[in-house]
Amino acid sequence: MGLMAFALLTAALTLTGWTWRLSLTLRDRQRELVALEHALMDYVVAEQSARLRQAALLEQQLIVEKSVDTGASSAEVVHKAVAGVTFGILDAIPATKGVSRLVRGLHNGIADTIYDTVRTSNKEIGGLAKELLKLKGDLDTARRRGGGKPGAAREKAKPPEPSSRSDSGSADPDRE
Numbered sequence: 001m002g003l004m005a006f007a008l009l010t011a012a013l014t015l016t017g018w019t020w021r022l023s024l025t026l027r028d029r030q031r032e033l034v035a036l037e038h039a040l041m042d043y044v045v046a047e048q049s050a051r052l053r054q055a056a057l058l059e060q061q062l063i064v065e066k067s068v069d070t071g072a073s074s075a076e077v078v079h080k081a082v083a084g085v086t087f088g089i090l091d092a093i094p095a096t097k098g099v100s101r102l103v104r105g106l107h108n109g110i111a112d113t114i115y116d117t118v119r120t121s122n123k124e125i126g127g128l129a130k131e132l133l134k135l136k137g138d139l140d141t142a143r144r145r146g147g148g149k150p151g152a153a154r155e156k157a158k159p160p161e162p163s164s165r166s167d168s169g170s171a172d173p174d175r176e
Helices: 002-092 097-146 152-157
Strands: none
Touching: 002 097
16 A cells, blocks of 8 residues: 555656646746737737838828929919910010010920920829839838848747747756
8 A cells, every 4th residue: 555655646746746847838838928919919010000101101292293283283374374464465566466476386385395394204203202112111011021131031930939947848846
């Protein structure tokens, strides 16, 4: 009976040690999981913030492009109105009427070309700015995800190194 009791006591102590060790390992894993959850939440917030900043920049680019277009159109209307009055006065004078019509046609052709060029350039520059902003956003995203270095994203994605407590494999609680 003594040997049987000793064997049962040894088995009970061993199981208690293993249980204690597993509970410590579980606690460590829970802490690691909480840390990973916090890191994931930080990452998600950073990604959403970056997307919002990118959208705001693209919206500002569009506003500038529309403002330049509207400004050019307004300037063109005022310019043509002033020119119309000036050429109207010159047309009313018989001595300048013929030359005035010739110069008006030349003036209006040049003005139309200039204002069309301003609008076309504005659209092209706006498109280029939009592409640059998108590329900047893509580069910023790549840097956030991987530090801008090839393979860095995989390094960041590695799980944390296990604590020495869970790697020892020993059931001896006195080693802790």
